[in-house]
Amino acid sequence: MKPPIRIAVTGAAGQIGYSLLFRIAAGDMLGNDQPVFLQLLDIPRLLPSLKGVMMELEDCAFPLLAGVIATDDPNTAFRDISIAMLVGARPRGKGMERKDLLEANGAIFTTQGRALDEVARRDVKVLIVGNPANTNAYIAMKNAPGLKPENFSAMMRLDHNRALSQIAAKVGQPVSSIRKVIIWGNHSATQYPDLNHAETDGNKISLLINDPAWIEDYFIPTVQKRGAVVIEARGSSSAASAANAAINHVRDWVLGTRENDWISMGIPSDGSYGIPEGVIYGYPVTCRDGVYRIVPDLEISEFSQAKMQATYGELVEERDSVKHLLG
Protein backbone atom coordinates (compact mmCIF):
# COMPACT_ATOMS: atom_id res chain seq x y z
CA MET A 1 0.00 0.00 0.00
CA LYS A 2 1.29 3.51 -0.88
CA PRO A 3 1.45 6.06 1.98
CA PRO A 4 -1.62 8.34 2.11
CA ILE A 5 -1.53 11.71 0.37
CA ARG A 6 -2.87 14.61 2.44
CA ILE A 7 -5.46 16.70 0.62
CA ALA A 8 -7.07 19.87 1.97
CA VAL A 9 -10.56 20.81 0.79
CA THR A 10 -11.92 24.19 1.85
CA GLY A 11 -15.61 25.00 1.86
CA ALA A 12 -16.03 21.32 2.61
CA ALA A 13 -19.51 21.82 4.06
CA GLY A 14 -20.75 23.52 0.88
CA GLN A 15 -22.49 22.13 -2.16
CA ILE A 16 -19.38 21.49 -4.27
CA GLY A 17 -17.75 19.91 -1.22
CA TYR A 18 -20.61 17.46 -0.90
CA SER A 19 -20.05 16.23 -4.46
CA LEU A 20 -16.26 16.32 -4.24
CA LEU A 21 -15.27 14.58 -1.03
CA PHE A 22 -16.91 11.24 -1.75
CA ARG A 23 -15.33 10.97 -5.17
CA ILE A 24 -11.86 11.80 -3.84
CA ALA A 25 -12.29 9.19 -1.11
CA ALA A 26 -13.48 6.64 -3.69
CA GLY A 27 -10.24 7.00 -5.65
CA ASP A 28 -11.59 8.94 -8.64
CA MET A 29 -8.94 11.64 -8.33
CA LEU A 30 -5.62 9.98 -7.51
CA GLY A 31 -6.33 6.40 -8.57
CA ASN A 32 -7.66 3.28 -6.93
CA ASP A 33 -4.33 2.34 -5.36
CA GLN A 34 -3.70 5.68 -3.64
CA PRO A 35 -4.89 6.17 -0.04
CA VAL A 36 -5.96 9.71 0.84
CA PHE A 37 -6.14 11.68 4.08
CA LEU A 38 -8.72 14.49 3.94
CA GLN A 39 -8.16 17.76 5.84
CA LEU A 40 -11.40 19.71 5.68
CA LEU A 41 -11.78 23.44 6.32
CA ASP A 42 -14.91 25.49 6.78
CA ILE A 43 -16.05 28.44 8.88
CA PRO A 44 -16.90 27.85 12.57
CA ARG A 45 -20.69 28.06 12.00
CA LEU A 46 -20.55 25.18 9.51
CA LEU A 47 -18.48 22.78 11.63
CA PRO A 48 -21.54 20.93 13.02
CA SER A 49 -22.77 20.33 9.48
CA LEU A 50 -19.28 19.23 8.44
CA LYS A 51 -19.41 16.68 11.27
CA GLY A 52 -22.41 15.16 9.52
CA VAL A 53 -20.47 14.94 6.25
CA MET A 54 -17.63 13.22 8.12
CA MET A 55 -20.11 10.69 9.52
CA GLU A 56 -21.29 9.94 5.99
CA LEU A 57 -17.72 9.53 4.77
CA GLU A 58 -17.17 7.09 7.61
CA ASP A 59 -20.38 5.26 6.70
CA CYS A 60 -19.10 4.64 3.18
CA ALA A 61 -16.19 2.57 4.56
CA PHE A 62 -14.00 3.68 1.66
CA PRO A 63 -10.95 1.39 1.55
CA LEU A 64 -8.72 4.26 0.39
CA LEU A 65 -9.76 6.77 3.06
CA ALA A 66 -6.92 6.77 5.58
CA GLY A 67 -8.39 9.53 7.77
CA VAL A 68 -10.36 12.78 7.94
CA ILE A 69 -10.05 15.88 10.07
CA ALA A 70 -12.30 18.95 10.08
CA THR A 71 -11.24 22.36 11.33
CA ASP A 72 -11.83 26.09 11.02
CA ASP A 73 -8.09 26.83 11.19
CA PRO A 74 -6.26 27.04 7.83
CA ASN A 75 -2.92 26.26 9.49
CA THR A 76 -4.32 22.96 10.72
CA ALA A 77 -6.10 22.17 7.46
CA PHE A 78 -3.02 22.85 5.30
CA ARG A 79 -0.35 21.17 7.43
CA ASP A 80 1.80 18.80 5.32
CA ILE A 81 -0.65 18.70 2.43
CA SER A 82 0.35 17.77 -1.12
CA ILE A 83 -2.89 19.03 -2.66
CA ALA A 84 -5.08 22.01 -1.78
CA MET A 85 -8.53 22.37 -3.31
CA LEU A 86 -9.68 25.87 -2.36
CA VAL A 87 -13.41 25.77 -2.92
CA GLY A 88 -14.61 27.73 0.12
CA ALA A 89 -15.99 31.09 -0.98
CA ARG A 90 -19.35 32.69 -1.58
CA PRO A 91 -21.07 31.67 -4.83
CA ARG A 92 -22.80 34.25 -7.03
CA GLY A 93 -26.55 34.51 -7.33
CA LYS A 94 -28.78 35.38 -10.26
CA GLY A 95 -27.76 38.53 -12.16
CA MET A 96 -24.25 38.76 -10.65
CA GLU A 97 -20.92 38.47 -12.49
CA ARG A 98 -18.22 36.40 -10.79
CA LYS A 99 -16.00 39.46 -10.27
CA ASP A 100 -18.77 40.95 -8.10
CA LEU A 101 -17.58 38.39 -5.54
CA LEU A 102 -14.07 39.81 -5.30
CA GLU A 103 -14.90 42.01 -2.37
CA ALA A 104 -16.54 39.18 -0.39
CA ASN A 105 -14.06 36.45 -1.34
CA GLY A 106 -10.69 38.05 -2.11
CA ALA A 107 -9.60 38.36 1.51
CA ILE A 108 -10.14 34.62 2.12
CA PHE A 109 -7.24 33.94 -0.23
CA THR A 110 -4.75 36.24 1.52
CA THR A 111 -5.17 34.28 4.76
CA GLN A 112 -5.14 30.94 2.98
CA GLY A 113 -2.12 31.87 0.81
CA ARG A 114 -0.19 32.75 3.97
CA ALA A 115 -1.22 29.52 5.68
CA LEU A 116 -0.13 27.46 2.66
CA ASP A 117 3.18 29.29 2.73
CA GLU A 118 3.66 28.38 6.38
CA VAL A 119 2.59 24.77 6.65
CA ALA A 120 1.98 23.02 3.30
CA ARG A 121 4.56 20.80 1.61
CA ARG A 122 6.84 22.81 -0.68
CA ASP A 123 5.57 20.85 -3.70
CA VAL A 124 1.88 21.39 -2.84
CA LYS A 125 -0.40 21.62 -5.88
CA VAL A 126 -3.04 24.29 -5.31
CA LEU A 127 -6.31 24.49 -7.25
CA ILE A 128 -8.52 27.53 -6.69
CA VAL A 129 -12.21 26.92 -7.44
CA GLY A 130 -13.82 29.72 -5.39
CA ASN A 131 -14.78 32.66 -7.62
CA PRO A 132 -13.49 34.75 -9.19
CA ALA A 133 -11.08 31.83 -9.41
CA ASN A 134 -8.23 33.34 -11.44
CA THR A 135 -7.83 36.48 -9.38
CA ASN A 136 -8.32 34.58 -6.12
CA ALA A 137 -5.51 32.25 -7.26
CA TYR A 138 -3.35 35.29 -7.97
CA ILE A 139 -4.06 36.65 -4.46
CA ALA A 140 -3.16 33.29 -2.85
CA MET A 141 0.03 33.01 -4.91
CA LYS A 142 1.16 36.53 -4.01
CA ASN A 143 0.64 35.79 -0.32
CA ALA A 144 2.78 32.65 -0.48
CA PRO A 145 6.25 33.90 -1.50
CA GLY A 146 7.86 30.71 -0.16
CA LEU A 147 6.03 28.56 -2.71
CA LYS A 148 6.73 28.50 -6.43
CA PRO A 149 4.20 30.35 -8.63
CA GLU A 150 3.74 27.17 -10.68
CA ASN A 151 2.22 25.49 -7.61
CA PHE A 152 -0.90 27.68 -8.09
CA SER A 153 -3.70 27.12 -10.57
CA ALA A 154 -7.28 28.18 -11.17
CA MET A 155 -10.06 26.03 -12.56
CA MET A 156 -10.87 26.39 -16.27
CA ARG A 157 -11.76 22.73 -16.56
CA LEU A 158 -15.49 23.12 -16.15
CA ASP A 159 -15.49 25.50 -19.14
CA HIS A 160 -13.26 23.03 -21.01
CA ASN A 161 -15.67 20.16 -20.31
CA ARG A 162 -18.66 22.30 -21.29
CA ALA A 163 -16.95 23.04 -24.60
CA LEU A 164 -16.22 19.34 -25.21
CA SER A 165 -19.87 18.42 -24.72
CA GLN A 166 -21.17 21.19 -26.99
CA ILE A 167 -18.78 20.15 -29.76
CA ALA A 168 -19.50 16.42 -29.37
CA ALA A 169 -23.22 17.08 -29.70
CA LYS A 170 -22.71 19.29 -32.76
CA VAL A 171 -20.54 16.80 -34.67
CA GLY A 172 -22.38 13.71 -33.40
CA GLN A 173 -19.22 12.05 -32.05
CA PRO A 174 -18.50 10.66 -28.58
CA VAL A 175 -17.12 13.26 -26.20
CA SER A 176 -14.00 11.13 -25.63
CA SER A 177 -13.06 11.54 -29.31
CA ILE A 178 -12.87 15.34 -29.08
CA ARG A 179 -9.36 16.63 -28.46
CA LYS A 180 -7.40 19.90 -28.29
CA VAL A 181 -10.07 22.33 -27.16
CA ILE A 182 -8.79 25.47 -25.40
CA ILE A 183 -10.31 27.89 -22.91
CA TRP A 184 -8.10 30.99 -22.88
CA GLY A 185 -8.08 33.63 -20.19
CA ASN A 186 -10.43 34.28 -17.32
CA HIS A 187 -13.09 31.94 -15.87
CA SER A 188 -15.71 34.58 -16.61
CA ALA A 189 -17.95 35.70 -19.44
CA THR A 190 -14.87 37.08 -21.27
CA GLN A 191 -13.19 33.65 -21.48
CA TYR A 192 -12.36 32.57 -25.02
CA PRO A 193 -13.43 29.02 -25.89
CA ASP A 194 -11.29 28.23 -28.94
CA LEU A 195 -11.99 25.27 -31.20
CA ASN A 196 -9.61 26.24 -34.02
CA HIS A 197 -7.20 23.45 -33.03
CA ALA A 198 -9.82 20.91 -31.96
CA GLU A 199 -9.93 17.49 -33.60
CA THR A 200 -12.01 14.35 -33.65
CA ASP A 201 -10.27 11.23 -34.91
CA GLY A 202 -7.64 13.41 -36.54
CA ASN A 203 -10.19 15.58 -38.40
CA LYS A 204 -10.33 19.32 -37.77
CA ILE A 205 -13.57 20.16 -35.98
CA SER A 206 -13.80 23.61 -37.57
CA LEU A 207 -13.76 22.04 -41.06
CA LEU A 208 -16.32 19.40 -40.07
CA ILE A 209 -18.64 22.05 -38.66
CA ASN A 210 -17.88 24.51 -41.47
CA ASP A 211 -20.17 27.10 -39.94
CA PRO A 212 -18.42 30.18 -38.48
CA ALA A 213 -21.78 31.63 -37.39
CA TRP A 214 -22.45 28.58 -35.18
CA ILE A 215 -19.04 29.04 -33.58
CA GLU A 216 -19.33 32.78 -33.01
CA ASP A 217 -23.03 33.13 -32.24
CA TYR A 218 -23.76 29.86 -30.48
CA PHE A 219 -20.71 27.91 -29.30
CA ILE A 220 -18.63 30.72 -27.79
CA PRO A 221 -21.47 32.49 -25.90
CA THR A 222 -23.01 29.20 -24.77
CA VAL A 223 -19.78 28.13 -23.07
CA GLN A 224 -19.08 31.64 -21.75
CA LYS A 225 -22.50 31.98 -20.15
CA ARG A 226 -23.18 28.40 -19.11
CA GLY A 227 -22.56 29.06 -15.41
CA ALA A 228 -25.18 31.83 -15.36
CA VAL A 229 -27.70 29.70 -17.27
CA VAL A 230 -27.29 26.88 -14.74
CA ILE A 231 -27.84 29.37 -11.91
CA GLU A 232 -31.05 30.57 -13.60
CA ALA A 233 -32.28 26.99 -13.94
CA ARG A 234 -31.18 25.50 -10.62
CA GLY A 235 -31.38 28.56 -8.41
CA SER A 236 -27.82 27.84 -7.27
CA SER A 237 -24.55 27.49 -9.07
CA SER A 238 -23.11 24.38 -10.71
CA ALA A 239 -21.92 21.94 -8.06
CA ALA A 240 -21.57 18.33 -9.23
CA SER A 241 -20.11 19.42 -12.57
CA ALA A 242 -17.73 21.77 -10.76
CA ALA A 243 -16.61 18.98 -8.42
CA ASN A 244 -16.12 16.70 -11.42
CA ALA A 245 -14.00 19.33 -13.16
CA ALA A 246 -11.89 19.80 -10.01
CA ILE A 247 -11.24 16.06 -9.92
CA ASN A 248 -10.31 16.04 -13.62
CA HIS A 249 -7.96 19.01 -13.14
CA VAL A 250 -6.03 17.52 -10.22
CA ARG A 251 -6.00 14.02 -11.68
CA ASP A 252 -4.44 15.17 -14.93
CA TRP A 253 -1.97 17.46 -13.19
CA VAL A 254 -0.76 14.64 -10.93
CA LEU A 255 -1.11 11.59 -13.18
CA GLY A 256 -0.63 13.22 -16.61
CA THR A 257 -2.76 14.23 -19.59
CA ARG A 258 -3.66 11.70 -22.28
CA GLU A 259 -1.54 11.28 -25.40
CA ASN A 260 -2.22 13.63 -28.30
CA ASP A 261 -4.43 15.91 -26.22
CA TRP A 262 -4.23 18.79 -23.80
CA ILE A 263 -6.34 20.40 -21.08
CA SER A 264 -7.04 24.00 -20.06
CA MET A 265 -5.62 25.24 -16.75
CA GLY A 266 -5.49 28.72 -15.23
CA ILE A 267 -1.78 29.24 -14.51
CA PRO A 268 0.63 32.15 -14.01
CA SER A 269 1.11 33.86 -17.37
CA ASP A 270 4.71 33.87 -18.61
CA GLY A 271 4.52 35.97 -21.75
CA SER A 272 3.35 33.03 -23.89
CA TYR A 273 0.87 33.94 -26.61
CA GLY A 274 1.31 37.66 -25.96
CA ILE A 275 -0.01 37.54 -22.38
CA PRO A 276 2.42 39.37 -20.07
CA GLU A 277 3.38 38.00 -16.67
CA GLY A 278 1.18 39.03 -13.74
CA VAL A 279 -2.16 37.24 -14.08
CA ILE A 280 -3.51 33.70 -13.77
CA TYR A 281 -4.58 32.93 -17.32
CA GLY A 282 -6.26 29.93 -18.95
CA TYR A 283 -3.80 28.16 -21.28
CA PRO A 284 -3.70 24.82 -23.07
CA VAL A 285 -1.26 22.59 -21.17
CA THR A 286 0.03 19.04 -21.14
CA CYS A 287 1.02 17.45 -17.82
CA ARG A 288 3.67 14.86 -17.11
CA ASP A 289 5.38 13.74 -13.87
CA GLY A 290 3.32 16.28 -11.96
CA VAL A 291 4.47 19.26 -14.05
CA TYR A 292 2.43 21.21 -16.59
CA ARG A 293 3.79 22.72 -19.78
CA ILE A 294 2.07 25.29 -21.99
CA VAL A 295 1.42 23.88 -25.48
CA PRO A 296 3.84 25.85 -27.68
CA ASP A 297 3.69 27.25 -31.20
CA LEU A 298 -0.04 27.24 -31.89
CA GLU A 299 -1.12 29.43 -34.75
CA ILE A 300 -3.40 32.19 -33.49
CA SER A 301 -5.80 34.00 -35.81
CA GLU A 302 -6.51 37.72 -35.56
CA PHE A 303 -10.00 36.93 -34.26
CA SER A 304 -8.52 34.75 -31.51
CA GLN A 305 -5.83 37.30 -30.68
CA ALA A 306 -8.47 39.98 -30.02
CA LYS A 307 -10.52 37.68 -27.78
CA MET A 308 -7.39 36.59 -25.86
CA GLN A 309 -6.39 40.20 -25.22
CA ALA A 310 -9.92 41.16 -24.13
CA THR A 311 -10.05 38.49 -21.43
CA TYR A 312 -6.50 39.43 -20.37
CA GLY A 313 -7.70 43.03 -19.99
CA GLU A 314 -10.41 41.94 -17.60
CA LEU A 315 -7.88 40.02 -15.48
CA VAL A 316 -5.70 43.13 -15.25
CA GLU A 317 -8.73 45.14 -14.09
CA GLU A 318 -9.57 42.54 -11.46
CA ARG A 319 -5.96 42.47 -10.26
CA ASP A 320 -5.82 46.26 -10.04
CA SER A 321 -8.95 46.27 -7.90
CA VAL A 322 -7.34 44.00 -5.27
CA LYS A 323 -3.89 45.62 -5.04
CA HIS A 324 -4.35 45.91 -1.27
CA LEU A 325 -4.61 42.09 -0.98
CA LEU A 326 -1.48 41.21 -2.90
CA GLY A 327 0.90 40.81 0.04
Ligand SMILES: NC(=O)C1=CN([C@@H]2O[C@H](COP(=O)(O)OP(=O)(O)OC[C@H]3O[C@@H](n4cnc5c(N)ncnc54)[C@H](O)[C@@H]3O)[C@@H](O)[C@H]2O)C=CC1
Ligand atom coordinates in the same frame (compact mmCIF):
# COMPACT_ATOMS: atom_id res chain seq x y z
N1 LIG B 1 -14.14 27.83 -10.94
C1 LIG B 1 -15.28 27.25 -11.27
O1 LIG B 1 -15.40 26.69 -12.39
C2 LIG B 1 -16.44 27.22 -10.33
C3 LIG B 1 -16.39 27.91 -9.15
N2 LIG B 1 -17.45 27.91 -8.29
C4 LIG B 1 -17.29 28.68 -7.04
O2 LIG B 1 -17.00 27.78 -5.96
C5 LIG B 1 -17.33 28.42 -4.73
C6 LIG B 1 -18.10 27.44 -3.83
O3 LIG B 1 -19.32 27.11 -4.42
P1 LIG B 1 -20.43 26.24 -3.63
O4 LIG B 1 -19.81 25.05 -3.02
O5 LIG B 1 -21.55 26.09 -4.55
O6 LIG B 1 -20.84 27.28 -2.48
P2 LIG B 1 -21.51 26.99 -1.06
O7 LIG B 1 -22.00 28.30 -0.53
O8 LIG B 1 -22.45 25.84 -1.14
O9 LIG B 1 -20.26 26.52 -0.19
C7 LIG B 1 -19.20 27.37 0.11
C8 LIG B 1 -18.61 26.90 1.40
O10 LIG B 1 -17.44 27.66 1.64
C9 LIG B 1 -17.41 27.97 3.01
N3 LIG B 1 -16.52 29.08 3.28
C10 LIG B 1 -16.78 30.40 3.18
N4 LIG B 1 -15.71 31.11 3.60
C11 LIG B 1 -14.77 30.21 3.94
C12 LIG B 1 -13.46 30.34 4.45
N5 LIG B 1 -12.90 31.53 4.71
N6 LIG B 1 -12.76 29.20 4.71
C13 LIG B 1 -13.31 28.00 4.48
N7 LIG B 1 -14.56 27.82 4.02
C14 LIG B 1 -15.27 28.92 3.74
C15 LIG B 1 -18.87 28.23 3.35
O11 LIG B 1 -19.10 28.19 4.75
C16 LIG B 1 -19.55 27.10 2.59
O12 LIG B 1 -19.62 25.92 3.37
C17 LIG B 1 -18.12 29.66 -5.12
O13 LIG B 1 -17.27 30.79 -5.05
C18 LIG B 1 -18.54 29.40 -6.55
O14 LIG B 1 -18.79 30.57 -7.26
C19 LIG B 1 -18.58 27.20 -8.56
C20 LIG B 1 -18.68 26.47 -9.73
C21 LIG B 1 -17.61 26.44 -10.71
Ligand SMILES: O=C([O-])CC(=O)C(=O)O
Ligand atom coordinates in the same frame (compact mmCIF):
# COMPACT_ATOMS: atom_id res chain seq x y z
O1 LIG C 1 -21.19 30.56 -12.70
C1 LIG C 1 -20.90 30.52 -11.49
O2 LIG C 1 -21.00 31.45 -10.71
C2 LIG C 1 -20.32 29.24 -10.99
C3 LIG C 1 -19.25 28.90 -11.92
O3 LIG C 1 -18.16 29.44 -11.85
C4 LIG C 1 -19.59 28.10 -13.09
O4 LIG C 1 -20.62 27.41 -13.09
O5 LIG C 1 -18.82 28.14 -14.04
